[in-house]
């Protein structure tokens with residue numbers, strides 16, 4: 001089939017390359033000429049394992065190309081996927097729909113009669129109906145569930161496909177697009193517009209709630225003297241609960257969960273069905289960042305627990321490992337707060353240094369974990385890259401000025417670090433790892 005993908009960020013660039021991999025002819029469209037030039041030259045402008053190879057393979061095969069021209073895209077495509085961003089609005093928690101609205105208007109103007117416009121962006125419920133009413137084209141909504149770091153595999157082998165459709169023809173076209181994926185046995189759920197839109201926001205709300213639930217348990221463990229990692233392991237054995245997304249720590253960040261739960265709560269309030277608990281999920285998440293700052297203060301232990309002049313090493317800048325995305329990153333949020341309080345903060349991340357430097361130019365940066373840790377008074381482990389998990393506490397002890405560490409990701413072994421003489425603090429865990437007997 002001839003497809004276009006409008007918006008070539010994480011979602012769109014991945015979708016375009018994966019659709020070519022499925023055998024379609026694809027044009028990727030973006031208003032950002034630099035991005036289009038980079039992708040057209042085979043360069044992915046962000047870190048996503050496997051995507052570069054796929055992109056170059058299909059530039060070479062001739063099935064994939066990129067343009068800034070809606071006219072060209074409109075004349076080419078039978079199905080147009082809209083994958084533009086829906087960031088948080090500046091003045092409220094609502095999603096900012098200006099890019100979705102502009103993309104739909106532009107492609108609707110140039111689309112051939114009979115073309116199908118498919119929204120993939122995460123939008124407030126009601127958007128698909130509004131767009132279908134505003135433009136004389138066939139519309140469908142096909143939310144995506146890909147995770148950064150696993151974007152290619154999540155697109156080619158998703159857990160499920162969701163088609164929000166109002167006509168048999170729209171469903172037929174989408175079945176044809178995804179024929180190889182459906183042929184591999186992927187479950188398909190077809191739904192009306194509002195349900196398809198809600199599936200996406202509900203899924204992210206559930207994931208955020210699961211993380212904040214375990215982080216709330218961490219808060220209780222901290223005052224009751226329990227160990228949240230042992231608690232999570234024990235409740236995770238119940239397959240109704242499951243072990244995934246139960247890692248307590250400094251909380252969730254990124255370009256999706258934080259803004260999606262805010263936009264969902266905002267939309268639900270507008271509709272008169274408020275989701276008050278999502279406000280608390282957000283609050284718990286933000287409190288965990290505060291807690292890491294507090295622990296750093298405690299460990300620095302200056303007069304009035306001041307961090308003034310303390311050398312603080314921050315391991316991690318990306319919002320999660322295997323990504324260079326720093327949007328709403330808990331690690332950088334904590335680093336910036338401590339620096340504002342007068343600490344001398346040095347950050348190291350294996351992939352996200354360039355993005356971090358651009359967004360937080362005043363923080364200190366090191367070129368390796370060793371350099372960041374050099375003569376540190378306190379170490380904060382805030383993004384659980386494999387490289388950090390593999391650090392040897394006995395060796396690393398010689399690099400720092402004082403052996404004190406906060407594990408903000410529940411990923412280090414407290415007993416091993418304590419045994420090497422470190423003052424080890426975890427979130428929701430007793431110092432030294434005595435939670436497990």
Ligand code: UGA
Nearest residue numbers: 144145146147148211245246247251252253254256319320
């Ligand atoms: C998330 C969802 O997982 C995807 O299904 C969804 O498609 C995507 O948002 C989106 O809406 O586009 P992503 O933002 O890539 O994907 O990241 P996750 O892997 O979900 O992690 C989110 C945050 O939660 C990270 O900061 C991570 O460190 C944190 N997290 C995750 C925890 O603190 N504890 C956990 O147990 C798991």
